Amino acid sequence: xxxxxxxxxxxxxxxxxxVTLSCEQNLNHDAMYWYRQDPGQGLRLxxxxxxxxxxxxxxxxxxxxxxxxxxxxxxxxxxxxQKNPTAFYLCASSPRQGSSYNSPLHFGNGTRLTVT
Amino acid sequence: GENVxxxxxxxxxQEGDSAVIKCTYSDSASNYFPWYKQxxxxxxxxxxxxxxxxxxxxxxxxxxxxxxxxxxxxLHITETQPEDSAVxxxxxxxxxxxxxxxxxxxxxxxxxxxxx
Numbered sequence: 001x002x003x004x005x006x007x008x009x010x011x012x013x014x015x016x017x018x019v020t021l022s023c024e025q026n027l028n029h030d031a032m033y034w035y036r037q038d039p040g041q042g043l044r045l046x047x048x049x050x051x052x053x054x055x056x057x058x059x060x061x062x063x064x065x066x067x068x069x070x071x072x073x074x075x076x077x078x079x080x081x082q083k084n085p086t087a088f089y090l091c092a093s094s095p096r097q098g099s100s101y102n103s104p105l106h107f108g109n110g111t112r113l114t115v116t
Numbered sequence: 117g118e119n120v121x122x123x124x125x126x127x128x129x130q131e132g133d134s135a136v137i138k139c140t141y142s143d144s145a146s147n148y149f150p151w152y153k154q155x156x157x158x159x160x161x162x163x164x165x166x167x168x169x170x171x172x173x174x175x176x177x178x179x180x181x182x183x184x185x186x187x188x189x190x191l192h193i194t195e196t197q198p199e200d201s202a203v204x205x206x207x208x209x210x211x212x213x214x215x216x217x218x219x220x221x222x223x224x225x226x227x228x229x230x231x232x
Contacts, residue, residue, distance in 0.1 A: 040125070042205060042222040058219070090159050104150050105220060107159030
């Protein structure tokens with residue numbers, strides 16, 4: 001079965017610690033994305049990557065970092081600089097967007113991060 | 117950048133009734149409008165999408181309409197069933213290139229409850 005795997009489903013950390021969220025896809029998609037979801041605010045884009053070894057900041061990148069060393073993997077690190085890290089984090093992928101078309105995103109089932 | 121407003125934030129209907137969710141967008145260059153359904157504890161799943169070269173698209177009980185002039189689009193669910201209960205998100209994007217290339221901007225979400 002092709003899909004996106006996010007792990008772990010629940011993650012607890014102490015304030016001041018960095019934490020890395022895993023995202024793996026076997027859909028052979030070029031593009032991958034990280035979104036943050038908070039109640040009543042929809043999904044906000046943190047980082048995205050159109051191709052291996054390249055990524056761009058989204059709308060709320062401060063306090064986060066990513067890497068894209070492999071096509072199938074796009075881990076997100078929530079650093080201690082992120083002021084409000086407690087949230088539901090969603091990873092997504094899509095075929096590479098073209099100049100004349102957009103492809104839908106395929107989402108994983110998310111990681112709920114709680115920082116105390 | 118793009119801004120997407122979604123209404124209502126909550127919607128309660130009786131089984132068999134119709135449900136309508138509306139979204140407006142700000143960027144006239146946006147040309148792709150997907151709708152996602154999110155069940156509790158899961159990632160969003162695409163249920164229908166529409167591109168700016170058509171005004172309406174239907175898939176069984178689900179339909180989406182687009183008014184480019186007014187910059188709004190709507191999701192229509194007919195003959196609702198309890199399993200339609202979920203959070204629904206609209207989104208918009210442009211394939212115009214640059215930093216907005218392939219990026220989706222989401223609405224705030226609508227919690228739909230279908231009562232048996």
